[in-house]
Amino acid sequence: MRFVKGHGTENDFVILPDPDGELELPATVVAAMCDRRAGLGADGVLHVMRTKLSPEVADQAGEAEWFMDYRNTDGGMAEMCGNGIRVFARYLVDTGLAGAGEFGVATRAGVKRVRLAESGDVSVEMGRPRVLGRSHTTVAGREYEGLHIDMGNPHLACVIGDPVVQLDLSHQPAFDPEVFPGGVNIELLNPVGPRRVVMRVFERGSGETRSCGTGAVASAVAAAELAGETTGTWAVDVPGGTLTVTLDEHTSYLAGPAVLVASGELIL
Numbered sequence: 001m002r003f004v005k006g007h008g009t010e011n012d013f014v015i016l017p018d019p020d021g022e023l024e025l026p027a028t029v030v031a032a033m034c035d036r037r038a039g040l041g042a043d044g045v046l047h048v049m050r051t052k053l054s055p056e057v058a059d060q061a062g063e064a065e066w067f068m069d070y071r072n073t074d075g076g077m078a079e080m081c082g083n084g085i086r087v088f089a090r091y092l093v094d095t096g097l098a099g100a101g102e103f104g105v106a107t108r109a110g111v112k113r114v115r116l117a118e119s120g121d122v123s124v125e126m127g128r129p130r131v132l133g134r135s136h137t138t139v140a141g142r143e144y145e146g147l148h149i150d151m152g153n154p155h156l157a158c159v160i161g162d163p164v165v166q167l168d169l170s171h172q173p174a175f176d177p178e179v180f181p182g183g184v185n186i187e188l189l190n191p192v193g194p195r196r197v198v199m200r201v202f203e204r205g206s207g208e209t210r211s212c213g214t215g216a217v218a219s220a221v222a223a224a225e226l227a228g229e230t231t232g233t234w235a236v237d238v239p240g241g242t243l244t245v246t247l248d249e250h251t252s253y254l255a256g257p258a259v260l261v262a263s264g265e266l267i268l
């Protein structure tokens with residue numbers, strides 16, 4: 001099985017080209033690929049399929065030739081991945097499957113428009129974050145409150161007083177299963193300057209990762225709410241680098257580096 005490996009601010013992915021939709025991807029196979037000791041190692045899998053061949057998203061085929069079928073480390077499907085879609089776009093352009101410039105990519109959360117800049121950064125229009133209320137999480141015995149935000153996938157973004165660098169995120173933080181029946185991505189963040197936050201994340205289905213694009217947008221929304229703002233551009237520092245989030249009245253944008261680092265043959 002051919003693969004390409006890439007990352008966006010060290011949120012890393014195995015890319016599986018499968019234009020004609022011939023691959024079977026049971027959760028066990030995805031989990032084996034993502035295993036950092038016995039497999040290739042990754043935070044998730046980007047399965048590259050023609051949109052028209054996937055019944056899940058075939059209605060998006062008019063706006064997007066390619067479908068990002070996203071899987072978490074545990075093999076579970078997710079609706080959207082902000083870093084993944086930027087790496088996916090980099091892959092499509094570098095392999096000639098899409099022209100440079102702006103184009104649509106199909107996802108389970110609808111078509112997202114991506115754009116490659118000359119600097120090498122890839123940006124994506126993420127849509128309007130939906131704030132659905134407040135909830136709480138417990139991390140290493142400490143309870144934190146945050147905003148429940150729908151980015152196509154579920155988030156709990158918590159601005160906290162404790163320094164996020166010191167948190168123990170080696171275990172699943174507790175959350176309210178009545179609010180998040182399908183699980184949740186949990187962001188912990190500290191504002192560190194005007195429109196700048198430091199964020200760590202515990203992702204649904206993958207554990208702590210070094211970055212999360214949808215989580216960065218949710219974090220900017222939570223920081224903006226605290227500052228009494230609704231629009232503007234935020235820098236989100238994550239363990240793997242820095243992402244830029246722009247919020248306006250109608251939508252949100254995520255930008256940052258997206259690189260391919262290896263390709264080869266997987267023996268599974």
Ligand SMILES: N[C@@H](CCC[C@H](N)C(=O)O)C(=O)O
Pocket residue numbers: 011044072077078079080081082083084153154185203204205206209211212213214215
């Ligand atoms: N790392 C991603 C989010 C991936 C999906 C997430 N774990 C979920 O289950 O919703 C990002 O960059 O947004």
